[in-house]
Amino acid sequence: MMTTGRLRYLAYLSEDPDRMADFYTRHLALEELGRSNSGDISLTDGSFNITFLKARDDLDEMDKTIGLHHIGLEVDDMDKVITKYLDRTPRGEVIEEQGGLHFGEVRIFDPECHAISLSESNFGIGREETRIPRMAHIALNALDPTNILDFYVDMFNFRELDTSRERRQQGRKNRFAADGFTNFAIHPYYNITLEGHEERFGMNHIGFLVSDMDEKLANFKKEIPVAPRPDSRPYAEHRIRDLEANGVDLSMAKGWEVDLGKWENGV
Template sequence: MVRYRKLGRVELNVTHLESSRRFYEQVVGLQYVDTGHDGEIRLRCDHDHHNVVLHMAPEAGLRCAGFMLEDMAQFEPLIERLTEAGLDVHETEPDTCHARAQLRAVRVFEPLVSATLEFYVPLPDSERPFRHSVTRIQRLGHIVFNTPDAARAIEFWRDVLNFRESDSLGEFVTFMRCWPNPYHHGIGIARFERRCLHHVNFMVTEIDDIGRALSRLKSANSDVVFGPGRHPASDSVFLYFLDPDGLTMEYSFGMEAFAEAHPREPRRMEPTPGNLDYWGSVRDPRCFTRAGANATPDLIGEKV
């Protein structure tokens, strides 16, 4: 069985690189790391070398989602599973891995959510202390994909990639954890008519980080589109807001943790307003829906 440490990286296409960099540094609270060979901006929100990459592109959306494997031994069963599922596995060249602070990495294009996925192990000496700025981000939390083919996508992530279901809200969204990572979900798969980004989440250290974000987002003219509230499924306090391209981002505090052995069974909850938010916030229609199409598979072997 394939074992993961966590969701480790998210790469985004943005239409105005410098304004997006300012937003993610000064408003979201990420730390600048460096600029890549093609001008991409690398940022971090924990001790990893980097967690977010911003690429200049004509249309905003998801470029790649990267999952950190538990160790090098996970590549063999992962590649075997992906190949048996009919996907082409692309080994990342050593020079590119080194530029990304990776010991080894492979990429595939997953057609059900229409996203490039990366699976990697970081270089052993790539961790650095993270300096908190405007908020005390704890880690990159999760990513949720929109797809019209949600049922088949859930099967793929469960049966091929060995993610574990935690809960679902009807057929609206299913939350899955990067097993054996204990947190309630590292990904979500949401039913939607387009294949695009639903949202990216950043976990914060204290509930006060949610409260302080409200005035900061207002000052930055970033629309808050849902919350603050509390999700019954994961027990997380949340706040959703839009980046300069209208991509949905989330701060959240707190989350249920699962034991590796003998966890509780996943629940199927009705997608009622009360099961979306205990506190009764009203979701703005722009929330979760404004992203452009995910990046196409021709970028799968791109160099840094």
């Protein structure tokens, strides 16, 4: 049974959603979609709903770590996706979410228990607009990257990318997939030999395409440190940390592989 999904949603747990939303709006031209009475704020780059959930007990989150929290996918047929998920994972949890602008409709979990929000809508984005800056990269750290890759390929028809197959041939565990719009990296958590690797399990960092790197870096440097990425990395030229220490890669020339044979950059 074929089921498909597209990355559309990114959730943070935040101590100060107002401050975070202001930072991303000023530096990466995100636009506000709306706010909740509980302090949650949702922004968009035209393709993603990027939501800063106000950290609080009534969210009932299993993982209460501040920062990047979980992803969400727009799916073609929710019933088919849930059926396939339970066929694949008979004891898998299927949790109803609050819906609306700040949440998905249903939550499932990947093989390493990381939350995935699902929606048959596009998470309140409305009419899609492809523009730059835009988020084009999401990276996870996993214990078994190949198992996570297989899950997304099977469940959502993600494609394994050439950069991933190259690493298989090299005996490396890094895996890369895509849904046609976003590069999805799955790095091994225990990877101490890789230059620039950060041991943050689960959601690790994101990446934005930009068209004016020098100007962006100059503005970021007024508030936060900016560091170049290792030359050995196939994607991204620089990394910053936002106001709650989440990693954000910036790329203009290198870009990201977002499907088989399809690269996008900010030039």
